[in-house]
Amino acid sequence: MDWQLILDIVLKFVAITVVFVVVLLVVAYTVLAERRVLGLIQGRLGPNRVGYGGILQPFADLLKFILKEDIVPDKSTRFIYFLAPVIATMAALMTMIVYPFGPDTTIPFINKTIPLVVARFDVALLYVLGITSIGVYGIALAGWSSNNKYSLMGGLRSSAQMISYELALGLSLIGVILVSGTLDLGQIVDQQSRWYGTGWYVLFQPLGFILYLIAAIAETNRVPFDLPEAETELVAGFHTEYSAMKFALFFLAEYINMFTVSMLATTLFFGGWNVPFAEALLGKGSILYGLVSAIGFLVKIFLFLFLYIWLRATLPRFRFDQLMSFGWKFLLPAAILNIFLTATAIYFFV
């Protein structure tokens, strides 16, 4: 093995570690932010005692999850019961690698230009959709293996919901693919850096963006589409029987999914890491430009995460038949209409 290959491999491992740590930190603080913001909106305080303003609360929660007793129901299907949270978390984490979080940047000292992305390949968008569809198994199997009627109902509801909204989700993205002509997320972001970094695809795909946002909220099982864990009907849905760290894994998977969905929205519709005028001011390839872009990417994601929390504080829950008829009778036709309009516009004007 030559020196360059080893350097490449080391850099890849560093990139994976950085992404992993950033994701876990963001997830931990999204949970805290959710509780504090909900408190703010509902006129109460939220957790503010552990550390300054509750800043250490996520670590206290983590410690609690680790130290809790891990209960396995007697009549559960043992192997699948253990497998389900693993599948959910793994599928959630696996999509992380394709998102570019900054432009090509020259690292000082080793003087090497690297793309700020873990892996870049031709079918990145399809990869994301494929892995997302694998995530359904975590929830469906968790519901089934617990041997509890609430869990089973929650698991079934959740799988039905995810299968239904996956279609609308995928179709709402076709508009962007038609405009950009590629499935490679890196290229899609590069295309949006025209007009000094403001040529975002949301300008060309407003309908597609709104449809994607609705479908994505449903896909992540969040309010107002959180039927799988409707407390008033199902206790806690598919994770009723899960405790301690296994419950924490489901919790983690849900928040990572929120994060990935926000990342995809940012990448496809809001220019990814493009910060307006940053390239002109800071110079292409400089480390400062890379840093500003990565921070810009994170800020956009945080705005989406805030939207999630805001929605949770504002909206009531759908009924299940409303959810299904909304997905199939409104969202899906609207997504197809969006494809039709986009294709027509491209045919006549481009």
Added chain:
Amino acid sequence: MLALFFILFAGMAVGCAIAVVAQRNPLYSAISLIGVFISLACLYVMLAAPFIAAVQVIVYAGAIMVLVVFVIMLLNVEQQDHRRSRLGFLVPTAVVLAGVLIAEVAFILSTVSTDRSPTTSASDTGLTASIGSALFTKYLLPFEITSILLLMAIVGAMTLARRGGLLSASTRVVPGAQLLPLSIVNANASFEDPTAIETDTTDEAARLLGVENLRDPAKRE
């Protein structure tokens, strides 16, 4: 390096495939089948066909197997007893087919030259753009025919599911108070309208649903 990955994924595929037939619990079989599909997708990636790999995961592992798992979960299929008698003539058939397979493999190994260099990632035949342009130019007619076939399958499934309404000749509604949402009785009623109707007998329910002619009057006492 590549050979190592090939052995890993091929081993996973074969191991999962054996587990599909060896497991007694149908759900374990289904999960093993998902494993087979995912390992096959990994092999496609190694053959420089990333698009096929992604579609393999989305369509087979993500959509079809979800339905299979769904059905197993809903029907709560019992574990299969280990009864050999049920297999019957299938055992000799399997032996013959295995022989054919081995003969095919031997034929391929003996005739196809092995010195042909394998597909590398530099090839662009497996990329999305080349597959798309091939589908919509060179293979347009087969592509369209396949889509019409799929459309026919969808329409067929709908017709089969809707035939005879909710009550067929073999259904017996238990007498007593049945609560039916209005949307079942009246097709024009909106889905959101939860108004219920009440019936006391099977016949009344059948009449309200407009399917009374399905029940044979001669057989009724």
